[in-house]
Amino acid sequence: MRKFYSVIICSLLTVAAACGSTFEKSSGYDPFLPVNKILFKHWQEKNIRVPAVSSDGVFIRRVALTAAGRLPAAAEVRDFVFDDTPGKRAKLIEKFLNSPEYADMQAMRFADMLRIKSEFPINLWPNAVQLYHRTIHDELLTDRSLKSMFYDLLTASGSNFRTAHANFFRASADRSPTGLAKMVLLTTMNMRETEFSKSELEDFAKLFSLIRYKSTYEWKEEIVYNDPVPQVITARLPDGTAVTIDSGATDPRKVFADWLLQDDNPYFARAVTNKVWYWAFGRGIYPQADDLPRLESDQRSFWAKLWGSSDSSTAKGDQPFCRELQDYMIAEFQKSNYSLKHLYRLIMNSAAFQASAVNQDEELLKNFAAYPVRRLESELLIDALAAVTKGYDRYMSVIPEPFTYLPGSSKAVNIADGSISSGTLDSFGRPPRDSGQFSERNKASTDSQGLYLMNSAALYRRLNNYCRNLQRNYRNDNERLDRIYLDILSRYPTNRERQVFKKYQTSLDKKSRHLVWSDTVWVLFNSKEFIFYH
Amino acid sequence: MIDRREFLKMMAMCGVYGAFNRVSGNLLAAPVERKREPARSVIEIWVWGGPSHLETFDPKPNAGKAYNGDYGDIPTNVKGIRISEFLPKLAQQADKYSIIRSMCHRTNGHETATYLMQTGRMPGSGITYPAIGAVLAMLKSGSYKGKLPPYIALTTNKGRFSENGFLSDRFKPLATGSNPNNPQFLVDGFVAPGGVSKEHVLRRQKYADELDSFTRSITSCRELREFEQASLDAQAVLSGNDAKAFDLNLESEAMRNRYGRTRFGQCCLAARRLVEMGVPYITINAQGWDTHKKHFESMQKLGPEFDQGFSALLEDLSEKKLLDTTLIWCTGEFGRTPRVDYQEPWNGGRNHFCHCFSTVVAGGGFVGGKVVGASDAHGERPVERPVSPVDLLWSIYELAGIDPAQKLPNPRNFDLTILPPGGGKNKLRELYQEQI
Structure with a gap:
């Protein structure tokens, strides 16, 4: 060794x-x-x-x-x-x-996970989307402890327009206690309800059975709160521990949050x-990164025990790679x-x-x-095309009135609202943010993506603009080629590539020689080296 | 002996495989005892925003100005059927379509009503269901061999929800963008932007292959192979003829004028060209019908455009013998309040109205020249045979050769039927050319 x-x-x-x-x-x-x-x-x-x-x-x-x-x-x-x-x-x-873009990028990831969108089937509504997204974004920017962020998410009450974290329990298509329980399992523990028996799930769901929603005179405002009538609840935590809670004295959500976020609990x-x-990496430490197996109930005491051979996952073959x-x-x-x-x-x-x-x-x-190796996320690919060519897509929504127009140079990564999209973004697999599962983001390659990259008139226009600037700013062919490669592939061209370029350039007749630049940019935009993480 | 339902169930199980791999034949669309071919394509004319039934297919000439704004009705080429005076050309085609005058549901919001009319479900179950277009596009993708996407929206998406719901993104509608009434209908990606010759495209492709250091260095994997296949598919579209469906300049001047030189009219023409290509589902999302203010002034523009485009589509499809295999349905998510609001700020406006509105169906196995149901004297409530969104959708599915009671194969493995179980009781059997 x-x-x-x-x-x-x-x-x-x-x-x-x-x-x-x-x-x-x-x-x-x-x-x-x-x-x-x-x-x-x-x-x-x-x-x-x-x-x-x-x-x-x-x-x-x-x-x-x-x-x-x-x-x-x-x-x-x-x-x-x-x-x-x-x-x-x-x-x-x-x-x-x-860099500030770190928070932009991670806010997009979190917004996927927390299902931040205005419309079906989540219905946070635009004002709440803005507040929620901005709050999470700022917390990521300052690297707020996720422990305290999730404590707030799991326990906040208040108006969707004023208390950002109160939107956590609104962002569920199914707001029944079981629906909320499933959402909480997925979002905070990367687990599915299938890991639990029906009665276990029902007992767990009781922790969320007192959450109530009411609207106000403000259009689309909604208050999240706990039923004020004191009740005694007998529920079970995901590790099987039975708890009896007097809701007059303790918010049942807090019981779960305290359990989840204590340092000797590895689930979170x-x-x-x-x-x-x-x-x-596009894959988790566990192969099914958002469908993790359960740990045995006695594992919370000590690390060694935690990952001992008694782990129920052994049987399922669901194990971390290391x-x-x-x-x-x-x-x-x-x-x-x-x-x-x-x-x-x-x-x-x-x-x-x-x-x-x-x-x-x-x-x-x-x-x-x-x-x-895997395809870039839709938003990243579209933003990369835009950043190179300095031509951004326009994003807007006609629902609800008054219409929403995002500023002209908005990056797709920064779109707060999952309900605001474009045909191109959708075709590259932007997730609908309906469930928050990883599988919602479609990573497949399709012919319509190919058609966009190869043949979009809008993209051609931007590409030609880019080439005009390139020809204006650099005199020398070598410098131009360097710049194209640095902009698009983040590296210098190899000697072989320079030769291929020269050969192609000389093969074009005088009339079409100018096309060599737009052709080269087109070729690199359509290359796997650009479209894929590698 | 197995009955039809059993048979379809069996077929549905087989279909799960085919639907995702585009390899099976049209297994699902083959009910045994059926003689006529099921509708091959569906055109949906989505009158987005909600058209007033009084100014279209359910006029109330005797209801007074408070309701009809002093607009009347006209006779049609079918005895006993009268429609609004805004639609003289459609009046001459009334033998080709049937009118349902008793559509109703219970939601006056655009979003929810659209979702309901498109999926047959109310939102809130925690699942986003796919729209009928996505479902048909998927179930018919076995028999559809064309290279264009199986579900095409002219020219924008409805945008109320992800129309493919929990189905694969492949069955999301392709929104064409652009305007077919422009000198060139530039469907981004499908129509060459111009300036690049075919020879140059080939030369450039060779250059691309030579320049590709990445592919030379890396060992291949599934993702990369899938990308290569997708690129080949895209190249096939570009070099093939399918995308010519979008080139309306291939139609004669007379034909283009027949549909009307309007966005809506040329959308109808584009829809006919897509039908000829075999595209299973086309939706025309007509705009501007949410006439809260100055309704009658808006109708002066909307009415003639709609009248000309829709009537030309019916007549043209019928002349080309395509109406039998092309099902058309035309509806808004709801109608508009029969009582006109003459007050400021509406100045003669109509609001959302879900309790009674009209839908038109034609072709694809629907009979023409009939009226189903009726509304009261003011068009405010159905007085006979109320028809729900599920009743309507059920009939469209059946005539397209799909049993809506069957399981809906889907990548998330939800155990669900296409429409809510038991929803077929009030289907529009009186409009079927042939009973199923």
Whole structure:
């Protein structure tokens, strides 16, 4: 083992000299990071070789997309690639985690999870959507502890227009106690009702049976509150503990929140770590990241017991790909006072996130020894096209009156309301935010997406504008080509690519020679390297 | 001996596979004892906002100015049927369609009423149901071989809810955008933006393949292969003829004028061209009918456009012998208050009215020249045979060859029937050309 590490250290020293291909280089992991120690050990156990490292160009693109939902700017790529100070990757991660776009991106993720939309079947209504989204956005910006954020979500009462967190229990298509219970299980524990028997679910639902809603004279205002008539409720928590609550003295929702958010309860931390892992990789630490198995009731006492062999998940084959890593992530999350940013930091610094994507072997993917290739989220792809061409789509809604128009340069990532969309956004799989399940976001590739990218008149117009500016701002063909590649693929063109370009340019007759620029941009927009995370 | 329901149930089970893989034949659309072919395409004319039944298919000439604004009725080419004087051309086609004058439900909000009229369900169950267009697009995708999407909206979506509900995004309507009344109907993505020749497209594609370092370096995976297939499909659309359906300039000047040079009229023409391509479900979402203020002034514009486009569509489909296999239904989510509000700020406006309104059906196995139900003297309540949204949807499904009592195959594995169980009792059997 020691020998193994020293090999890595040696190669670390030669990082700067390591000649990398376009997409990967031979070494560059920090072997002393605890998360890497766990991963290396896991890979060794699975007989998997430590994977090659993603190249700098690939890495900055990954970090920018994952943390901030955008492509890196050409200047950012240039600075990063030519920076040869040690620890530049960790510094880059901090830069993107502390950018304002970090909160934009994570607010979109949270809005999907919390089903923030005005209309069917959630019906938060526009004013509430704005308040709710903005509040969550600002809390993510300051990295508020998720423990306190979720405590507020689970216990807030008040007007949907004034108390942002009170919208949590409104954002459910089914507001019956069982419907709310299912929603709470999915949102806070990444679990489905199928993990529980009918009577267990009913007993759990009693904790939400006193929630009431009433409207006011203000149009579409709704107050969330608890039934003021004191009642004695006998309910059961998801771990089976029976509780008797006098609602006159205690809000039953608080009983659940206190249980969920105490430090020796892993359910919440397990759920959040799987969410963030899923957001970073398109797959979770558990294969079914939002359909997690149950833990046995005695597990809440101690870590070792927690993940012991008595875990009921064994039977189902629903297990984390690496239990030690799952434990570590949970412990780190709790130690950091439930900091979302800390989870992202851990993940993006890990060898799993920095691994090359060149070999997409399923066995490697399962063990996170290869970075999974997958299509960009709808909003990110549309925003990337817009950012490169400086031409944004317009978003508006005719429902309800008065009409809503988002400002002209709005990014799709920043659309607060799941009910406001566009045909293009929908066709690339923007989730309807009806249930909050991961599967709502459609990742499939379809012919209509291809038609948009290949043949949209609107996109052509923007692409031609981009080329006009390019020709105005750069005199030299090499500089122009560099700029196109940096803007779209976050890297410099290779020598081979320069040659292919030259060959194509000279093959065009004089009359159509100017098309070489728009054609090159078109080709890169339609390339997998642009459309996919890699 | 198995009866028809059993048979359909069995077929539905087989259909689950076919519906998602586009490989099965039209298993679901084959009730055994049926002679005529089920409707191949459906055109929905969605009079978005709610048309006044009094100024369309249920005029009340004797109700007085407070109700009819002094507008009257005219005879049609079917004895005994009279419609509003706003629709003289449709009056000449009355033998081709039937009028339901006793539509009713209980919700006066656009959103909820649209959802109800489109899905046959009230919202609130925790599930967003798919609209009829998405369901038919899915169940008919086995027999539809065209390259255009199976559900097309001219020109915008309704936008009240995700119309594919819990079904795959593939059955979301393609909103064409643009305006078919423009010199060129530019359906973004489907119609070439111009300036790029076919040879250049080929040359560019070769350049793309040569430049593609990524594909050269990476081992393939499912996602990448799926993307490649989708790109090939898209290229097939671009090089094929299907998208020509959107090129209305291929029609003669006379034909374009016949439908009226209006957005609505040219939408009707585009719908006919899409029917010829075999697209299973087309919806025309007509706009501007939510006439709270100055209703009669608005009708001066809306009426003639609607009259010309819809009548030309009926006549043209019938001449081309397509009306038998094309089912048309035309409705708003509700009607408008029969009593006119002459006060400020409405100045002769009509509001939302769900208690009684009119729907028109034609072709695809519906008989023409009939009236179902009737409203009272003011058009405020049905006086005979009230028809609910489910009754109407049930009949459309049946004539399109789908038993709405069958299970609806879906990717989320909800155990649900297409329409609420037992909903077929009051279906519009009196309008079926042939009893099912």
